[in-house]
Amino acid sequence: MICEVKQGSLVVRELSRFDLAKCATCGQAFRWAECERKPGELCAFTCVIRGRAVRASQTEDALIVYPCAEDEAHKYIDYFDLERDYGMIEQLIAADPRLAVCLPGAEGIRVFNQEPFEALISFIISANNNIKRISGIVERLCRLAGKALEAGGHELYAFPSPQAIAALSERQLKEIGAGYRAPYILHSAQRIAEGYDLEALRDMPLEAARKELLSFKGVGPKVADCILLFSLGHTDAFPIDVWIDRAMNELFFGSVPAKKSEMKQAAAGMGRYSGIIQQYIFYHARAVQLGKAPHAAQDGSAG
DNA sequence: ACCCAGGGTGACG
DNA sequence: CGTCACCATGGG
Numbered sequence: 001m002i003c004e005v006k007q008g009s010l011v012v013r014e015l016s017r018f019d020l021a022k023c024a025t026c027g028q029a030f031r032w033a034e035c036e037r038k039p040g041e042l043c044a045f046t047c048v049i050r051g052r053a054v055r056a057s058q059t060e061d062a063l064i065v066y067p068c069a070e071d072e073a074h075k076y077i078d079y080f081d082l083e084r085d086y087g088m089i090e091q092l093i094a095a096d097p098r099l100a101v102c103l104p105g106a107e108g109i110r111v112f113n114q115e116p117f118e119a120l121i122s123f124i125i126s127a128n129n130n131i132k133r134i135s136g137i138v139e140r141l142c143r144l145a146g147k148a149l150e151a152g153g154h155e156l157y158a159f160p161s162p163q164a165i166a167a168l169s170e171r172q173l174k175e176i177g178a179g180y181r182a183p184y185i186l187h188s189a190q191r192i193a194e195g196y197d198l199e200a201l202r203d204m205p206l207e208a209a210r211k212e213l214l215s216f217k218g219v220g221p222k223v224a225d226c227i228l229l230f231s232l233g234h235t236d237a238f239p240i241d242v243w244i245d246r247a248m249n250e251l252f253f254g255s256v257p258a259k260k261s262e263m264k265q266a267a268a269g270m271g272r273y274s275g276i277i278q279q280y281i282f283y284h285a286r287a288v289q290l291g292k293a294p295h296a297a298q299d300g301s302a303g
Numbered sequence: 304a305c306c307c308a309g310g311g312t313g314a315c316g
Numbered sequence: 317c318g319t320c321a322c323c324a325t326g327g328g
Contacts, residue, residue, distance in 0.1 A: 128323080128325095129324090129325080129326095130325095130327080132326090132327080133326060133327085136326095174324085177324080177325065177326085178324085178325095179323080179324030179325055180322090180323045180325095181323095181324080182324095
């Protein structure tokens with residue numbers, strides 16, 4: 001991996017196993033928006049990272065982030081998790097016959113390191129919801145209470161501060177589609193605005209940090225694990241949603257419905273990067289619409 | 304019309 | 317500890 005800041009852009013070369021398009025659209029982060037590609041670009045997106053509006057694109061041999069000042073590179077290196085050896089993680093997956101099936105389609109998936117407050121609110125919104133609608137609600141929340149920014153001719157909005165969300169009314173949140181989650185969002189924003197330190201959970205043992213997050217209204221086991229994995233560096237947090245539930249039943253339990261505690265135990269067996277591996281499983285499960293019959297039954301049984 | 308989506312809460316055993 | 321109705325909303 002070779003990083004350099006050139007003409008106001010961060011250019012990352014010799015970066016193996018990174019698929020920006022997959023990472024930006026797989027549902028781990030909700031603020032990535034596709035934008036027009038320039039010649040030679042495989043994909044291009046805008047996003048707000050660490051409070052900075054950026055345009056990120058990928059070519060055959062490089063990841064490019066614009067703008068990026070000399071002293072900002074570290075922010076994006078951290079966000080994109082560039083210093084982690086995903087080759088090693090993909091080897092772990094390839095070496096487990098139960099997991100290997102996930103790899104062909106999910107190569108290049110990474111776990112980005114989002115802002116904890118943004119993850120907290122975003123994943124409260126994610127409950128019993130779908131990725132497209134979650135993205136829409138988050139976007140409207142940013143337009144409602146976030147700071148206007150600009151990157152490469154695109155107008156973007158920062159994720160609102162805890163204070164800005166805490167100042168909203170429950171009605172405003174329902175008007176942007178938050179539904180019954182509106183009071184949960186308010187409660188959490190108010191608590192952070194009052195000084196609760198999410199960053200402290202980063203250096204806490206997984207279970208202790210998890211227990212802390214469960215004290216927020218609207219945060220249950222799955223949402224807590226998402227916040228831990230996607231924003232607080234807990235690579236062994238293993239969120240179990242409907243897709244992971246189906247995938248684990250099929251890959252690990254012979255399609256005999258297992259309890260979540262049993263799935264957690266199987267996840268523990270994957271090691272300290274089980275959460276990152278979870279992201280490959282999740283991507284695979286969605287890509288093949290696991291558990292759903294496209295047209296006719298093709299289960300091989302009598303028919 | 305019904306079912307689903309990166310589920311959680313509160314009530315009740 | 318487990319189960320279960322209910323919760324807003326939009327798309328298939």
